[in-house]
Every structure is written in structure tokens, then in C-alpha cells.
Amino acid sequence: MEDWRKIIKENINMKNMNTLKIEAIAKYYSEPENIERLKDCINFAKKNDLEIFILGNGSNIIFSKDYYEDTLFINMKNFKKIQRIENKIVVEAGVKSKDLINFCIKNEISGFEFLAGIPGSIGGMIKMNAGAFGREISELLDELKIFDINSYEIEWIKKESIEFKYRELIGLDKKIIIAGKFRVSYSSKNIIKNKVKEFLKIRKKKQPSGFSAGSIFKNPENNFAGKLIEECNLKGFSINDAFISEKHANFIINKGNAKGKDILKLIEIAKNKVKNKFGIDLEEEVKIV
Ligand SMILES: Cc1cc2nc3c(=O)[nH]c(=O)nc-3n(C[C@H](O)[C@H](O)[C@H](O)COP(=O)(O)OP(=O)(O)OC[C@H]3O[C@@H](n4cnc5c(N)ncnc54)[C@H](O)[C@@H]3O)c2cc1C
Structure with missing residues (x-):
């Protein structure tokens, strides 16, 4: 070059x-x-x-x-095409969930409503196996188009050859997600719109506004990270401009000028307190870069 x-x-x-x-x-x-x-x-x-x-x-x-x-x-923001092929849609990695939802409403495609309000791109949502309201994006996925960083090969792989776990996808190291192919079902515009509205309403009620990365920790089995942190009296606890949300203790909010290290310090404190009080190891859902 x-x-x-x-x-x-x-x-x-x-x-x-x-x-x-x-x-x-x-x-x-x-x-x-x-x-x-x-x-x-x-x-x-x-x-x-x-x-x-x-x-x-x-x-x-x-x-x-x-x-x-x-x-x-x-x-990957410039990979932003959505194509409809028979009963499937091919969605490129850079498509934002909001744009996918709008496409679905316009084309009367149902099934993706639970993704409304997750502020991710398709690539990131597949990589994180994003989910909400008891559903996960991997349930809708059929195939994945990937680029291999070592060999430069591009191939479509079947969903069955990848292991999807809770907020995690195993076995795609050194691979870039280019697109996902999803199965679709159909419904009427109004039904889809109403479902989306309902999900957004529940989110607004439960989740804090402000600059965040969503849930910081994965929920431990049969428990909730937010509840454990709250029971350590950490709601509202702050370091410089970063604080643990009063509304939902699994969210850390940046008031404006928080540094990465402020947020990492809060994470460390929450992990230590929860470990000392409950003997539970919290595991980060967020990726620390
Ligand atoms: C207000 C708020 C609410 C949220 N609610 C939810 C929720 O309900 N459910 C949920 O699951 N998550 C939720 N999240 C978290 C987040 O939106 C999801 O994890 C989302 O899937 C991340 O997508 P992204 O495009 O932003 O990925 P990024 O944050 O940019 O990246 C996440 C990881 O994916 C990798 N990645 C991104 N694109 C690609 C690609 N094309 N190929 C290979 N790797 C890639 C990155 O390298 C990184 O490791 C929320 C976040 C916020 C801020």
C-alpha cells in the first residue's frame, strides 16, 4: 500500500x-x-x-x-447494507440495531424486536451474542460471513460450527465478522411497531440514561450482578466523573470527563466488595481494551 x-x-x-x-x-x-x-x-x-x-x-x-x-x-461502520434474499436477510456488520429495526418495520419482518434499544452494530451484537427479554441474537442467525485475518479468506460458515454462550461467542479469534444471514418471519407493521415500543418502554423504566456501556458484569448463575452490587451499598458511589448508577447498580455512568482508569477502579471495588460479602466472583461482560 x-x-x-x-x-x-x-x-x-x-x-x-x-x-x-x-x-x-x-x-x-x-x-x-x-x-x-x-x-x-x-x-x-x-x-x-x-x-x-x-x-x-x-x-x-x-x-x-x-x-x-x-x-x-x-x-466497521461502512459495512452497512441489508439485503433480502427469499426468507432470509443478510445484514452487514456495521448496520446499527436501530437501522435493522427500522428495516424490519418497513418490510414487515418480525423476530428482531427484542434487539430494540441495544445500541450495538450487527458485528458487535453477534460477537457478544447480545440478548434481552430472554432471547439472544444467535437464535435468529443462520450463517456468518467471516474474514480470516491470517489467511485473508472470506467464507460463509454455518451457525452450528460456532459455539454461542451467554454474551459470548467461542471460536472466532482472528476473524472479523463481515455479515450475518438471518431467518425471518413476517407480521404486520403495527404489531411489530407495538412490540418495539413495548420493549423500549420497559428499558426506559429499568435502565439509567447517560453515557454507559450497558451492563458491566454478566449475571452470575441464578443471581443478578446489579442486585449484588446494590447490596454492597455501592449505588451512587463515584470516582471522579464515573459513578455506579442509582437506578441500576450494574451500570457505570460517565458524568462527562471520566477516564477509563476511573471506571476500572469502580469495577475493581465492586468485584472486591461482592467477593468479600457473598463469595461470588463477578465476571466482566464489557471488553476492556
Ligand atoms: C444503554 C445500553 C444498553 C445495553 N443493553 C444491552 C442489552 O440489553 N443486551 C445486551 O446483550 N447488550 C446490551 N448492551 C451492550 C452492547 O450494546 C452489546 O454488547 C452490543 O452487542 C455491542 O455491540 P457494538 O457494536 O457496540 O460492539 P463494540 O462495543 O464495538 O465491540 C464489542 C466486541 O465485539 C467485537 N466486534 C465488534 N464488531 C466486530 C466485528 N465486525 N467482527 C468481530 N468482532 C467485532 C469488538 O472487537 C469487541 O470485542 C447495552 C449497552 C448500552 C450502552
């Missing part, structure tokens, strides 16, 4: 690329337009011995550093 600066930008502030709104500078950052440019990015990273981090909508990540010198951040 001769003129890499056309594809890779330097010293980009990623504050608006994560829903916690943490400031972090990427020495190398790219928003490839297509597979060819994605390959150029991977070449660049390999040549310069850089780590690769794939960014979706940044709604489940915590930037722990102020400056990333040895990582190339690849934002």
Missing part, C-alpha cells in the same frame, strides 16, 4: 466511538469502505507489527488507556 494515509488516519480521538464517551487517542484508525480496503488495513497492521482491534458501535467496550500507540482500530 503506497499511500496508506488515504486509508489510515493518525491520532484520532475515539470519544464519539464509544457510548461511555471516554477520550482515547488512536495513533492508527481506519474506517474501511470495503473488503479490499479492509485487507489493506490488515496488511498495514502486519507490516508495522500492530495489534488489531475491531470496533463496532463501541457500546460494550472500555478504553483503559489515554493513547494507543501499537494498535490499529478498524471501525
Whole structure:
């Protein structure tokens, strides 16, 4: 790649690329337009011995550093097509859940309503096996289009060849999700709209507003992380501009200028208190970068 600066930008502030709104500078950052440019990015990273981090909508990540010198951040936002093929839809990784829901309403496609209000991209939601109201995105998935960072091969793989767990997908290291193929069912516009409205209403009632990354911890078996943290009297506890939400103790909110390290400190305190009081190890759902 001769003129890499056309594809890779330097010293980009990623504050608006994560829903916690943490400031972090990427020495190398790219928003490839297509597979060819994605390959150029991977070449660049390999040549310069850089780590690769794939960014979706940044709604489940915590930037722990102020400056990333040895990582190339690849934002998949330009992979944003949705195609309908018979009784399936192919949704590219950068499509946001909101846009998918709007597409479903317009085309009278039912089944995706529970994803309303999850502020992720399809790539991130598949990678995290996002879910709500007792459902998970993997239930709707048929096949996955992936790009192999080592071999540069692109292939469609069946859902059965991957292991989906609670907020986790096993066995896709060194692979980039390019698209997902989903089964669809049909309903009327009004029924779909009403379901979406209902889910959004419940969310609004239960979840705090403000800059967050959603649930910080996975729920331990037969328990709720938020309840355990609340019972350690940590609601409202803060470090600088980061605080544990009064409304839902599994959410950490950035009042404006929180740093990644403030949030990590709160995570450590919550984990220690819950371990000491209940003997339970909380496990992060969020990805710490
Ligand atoms: C207010 C709020 C509410 C939320 N509610 C829910 C909820 O109800 N249920 C739920 O499950 N989650 C919830 N979340 C968390 C979050 O939205 C989900 O985990 C979502 O799936 C993350 O998607 P993303 O595109 O933002 O991924 P990112 O945060 O950008 O990335 C998450 C991980 O996926 C990887 N990744 C992203 N795109 C790709 C790709 N194309 N290929 C390979 N890897 C990729 C990243 O490298 C990273 O490891 C909530 C978050 C917020 C802020």
C-alpha cells in the first residue's frame, strides 16, 4: 500500500466511538469502505507489527488507556447494507440495531424486536451474542460471513460450527465478522411497531440514561450482578466523573470527563466488595481494551 494515509488516519480521538464517551487517542484508525480496503488495513497492521482491534458501535467496550500507540482500530461502520434474499436477510456488520429495526418495520419482518434499544452494530451484537427479554441474537442467525485475518479468506460458515454462550461467542479469534444471514418471519407493521415500543418502554423504566456501556458484569448463575452490587451499598458511589448508577447498580455512568482508569477502579471495588460479602466472583461482560 503506497499511500496508506488515504486509508489510515493518525491520532484520532475515539470519544464519539464509544457510548461511555471516554477520550482515547488512536495513533492508527481506519474506517474501511470495503473488503479490499479492509485487507489493506490488515496488511498495514502486519507490516508495522500492530495489534488489531475491531470496533463496532463501541457500546460494550472500555478504553483503559489515554493513547494507543501499537494498535490499529478498524471501525466497521461502512459495512452497512441489508439485503433480502427469499426468507432470509443478510445484514452487514456495521448496520446499527436501530437501522435493522427500522428495516424490519418497513418490510414487515418480525423476530428482531427484542434487539430494540441495544445500541450495538450487527458485528458487535453477534460477537457478544447480545440478548434481552430472554432471547439472544444467535437464535435468529443462520450463517456468518467471516474474514480470516491470517489467511485473508472470506467464507460463509454455518451457525452450528460456532459455539454461542451467554454474551459470548467461542471460536472466532482472528476473524472479523463481515455479515450475518438471518431467518425471518413476517407480521404486520403495527404489531411489530407495538412490540418495539413495548420493549423500549420497559428499558426506559429499568435502565439509567447517560453515557454507559450497558451492563458491566454478566449475571452470575441464578443471581443478578446489579442486585449484588446494590447490596454492597455501592449505588451512587463515584470516582471522579464515573459513578455506579442509582437506578441500576450494574451500570457505570460517565458524568462527562471520566477516564477509563476511573471506571476500572469502580469495577475493581465492586468485584472486591461482592467477593468479600457473598463469595461470588463477578465476571466482566464489557471488553476492556
Ligand atoms: C444503554 C445500553 C444498553 C445495553 N443493553 C444491552 C442489552 O440489553 N443486551 C445486551 O446483550 N447488550 C446490551 N448492551 C451492550 C452492547 O450494546 C452489546 O454488547 C452490543 O452487542 C455491542 O455491540 P457494538 O457494536 O457496540 O460492539 P463494540 O462495543 O464495538 O465491540 C464489542 C466486541 O465485539 C467485537 N466486534 C465488534 N464488531 C466486530 C466485528 N465486525 N467482527 C468481530 N468482532 C467485532 C469488538 O472487537 C469487541 O470485542 C447495552 C449497552 C448500552 C450502552
